[in-house]
Amino acid sequence: MRIQRLDEQMVALEELDPFCCDLLRQIPTSADPTGSREAEERLFTTPTHGAEPEADADWKEYVEPGMRELFLDAVGVVQSDLEHLVGSEPGEHQTLRLPVEHLEAWINALNQARLALSARHGFTELELERDIPMEGNARALAIFQVHFYGLLQEFFLRQLD
């Protein structure tokens, strides 16, 4: 995979092999906290962490719905961009061109995915700082995803500096 800035308006993820394409396609699923209390609690935290139950309850009722909408909107932008990956021959390397104005949404969606994956799998700080394990299990793949999405986030952040 190669990442580069094309011009003022566009960036490109090039030479995407099927594995990278698959990881990109998994961003929306990974960002969805459904079915994991830990992921749900991480994405939708409260302002006093239980110190003021009434304030936290109000937050859940009045603020959280807007937050959910915001997060879904970001994932929606990513999902629609990812549709441009479709159509190439299976196994062929692909390119994904992204408008710079979509990068804020990508950064947010990638962050949702990284946080939800980490909460879902209960990754510790130590695990995340270690070398990526080369074991063929779901946990190792999830750590790889967290790092891969982090790399993309880092690149996108630099484009917005």
Place this chain on the structure above:
Amino acid sequence: MPSPSVETETRVEEALDVPWNVVVHNDPVNLMSYVTRVFQKVFGYSKEKAEIHMLEVHQKGRSIVWSGVRERAEGYVQQLHACLLLATVEQAR
């Protein structure tokens, strides 16, 4: 002779004066560069100031990134949550 009602008024005034802190807590997943950028974007901090707070979060586990009236503090916490940072509002002691 002192008036008890005046004493009560003074206490109320002091309680209202106590600021509310916006506290950001450490999170091993959020990237340092991302946290710095969020502080710049939300509070309008310089990169240097934002980095100081980011490092404090990383090294000490938390940083008070803003203090003031509760309503504004809650507004900032909302913006930080929208950026997926772990943030709380608490009254300064």
